[in-house]
Amino acid sequence: MGGPPVSPGLRDVFVLTGAGISAESGLGTFRDPDGLWRRFDPMRLATPEAFADAPEEVHAFYNLRRQGARAAAPNAAHAALVRLEAGLAARGGRLFLCTQNVDDLHERAGATAVVHMHGELMRARCIACGQGLPWAEDLSVETACPACGQRGGMRPDVVWFGEMPLHLEAIAQALDTSDLFVAIGTSGAVYPAAGFVARARAAGIPTHEINLAPSDTAGLFAQATYGPATQAVPDFVD
Ligand code: BJW
Secondary structure, eight states: OOOOOOOTTOOEEEEEEOGGGTGGGTOOOSSSTTOHHHHSOHHHHSSHHHHHHOHHHHHHHHHHHHHHHHHOOOOHHHHHHHHHHHHHHHTTOEEEEEEOOOSOHHHHHTOSOEEETTEEEEEEEETTTOOEEEOOSOOOTTOBOTTTOOBSOEEEEEOOTTSOOSOHHHHHHHHHTOSEEEEESOOSOSTTGGGHHHHHHHTTOOEEEEESSOOTTGGGOSEEEESOHHHHHHHHHO
């Protein structure tokens, strides 16, 4: 099932992205056959309990991911969304770009307002004083918090299982008032993001999935385009 290009009448578009949009930049997805969660146990790496039990193991995983993200470059799908943002703004509309990704490839492609609901790899947060700050280097149990001086409490500023995703109020507001909901490169396996399509649908908002293959929530989308993001997203936008 193909979809029409973004029509001239649209004003406010809500785009949700997942790991699939960064796959062709060389960053691994989570649940594909070669995905991160096939090789690593998420419960040993992506929960607050895992960080409390084995912080060095968790740091090693995120240090590698941070290095990978630094080495990656945005691709044609990230760039197409920047054109969508500019096109909507030129007609008085808005792109609300909500990503589950912790990489910064949307920003490095030129997106101006990215809502990172699962946090950011390039930020760290101190569990002792709560201070969050930009962070491009490796973390370890020896890292001292620049704000309070405490050692051992610096963690990646990402959202682990069992933690509350970020910016949920702004996300709900933007979703409920959008003219179109588009999900790109996400499996629909992780909540609350996996529930956005049902929410949009219940509000009568058109929905479109762009993914390599049908996601877990594919049946809820009114329209879909299946193919690699670097082709499917430019085709959709331009
Ligand atoms: C391509 C492509 C190409 C490939 N082109 N496409 C039932 C209801 C509600 C919640 C729950 C529930 N049961 C359990 C929960 C809780 C849990 C959850 O959802 N668990 C599920 C496993 C069931 N959710 C949570 O814990 C969340 N918090 C929460 O619910 O809080 C509520 C709360 C209430 C009260 C108190 C406290 C809390 C938090 C979820 C955090 C997720 N964190 C991670 C790690 C982030 C840090 C890191 O990166 O390491 O986020 S897990 C991981 O999954 C990461 C991703 O953002 C997220 C989603 O993955 P994504 O992006 O969809 O990737 P994949 O790999 O799954 O899919 C990639 C897709 O791309 C595939 O479909 C491919 O086909 C496609 N693709 N190449 C186009 N080239």
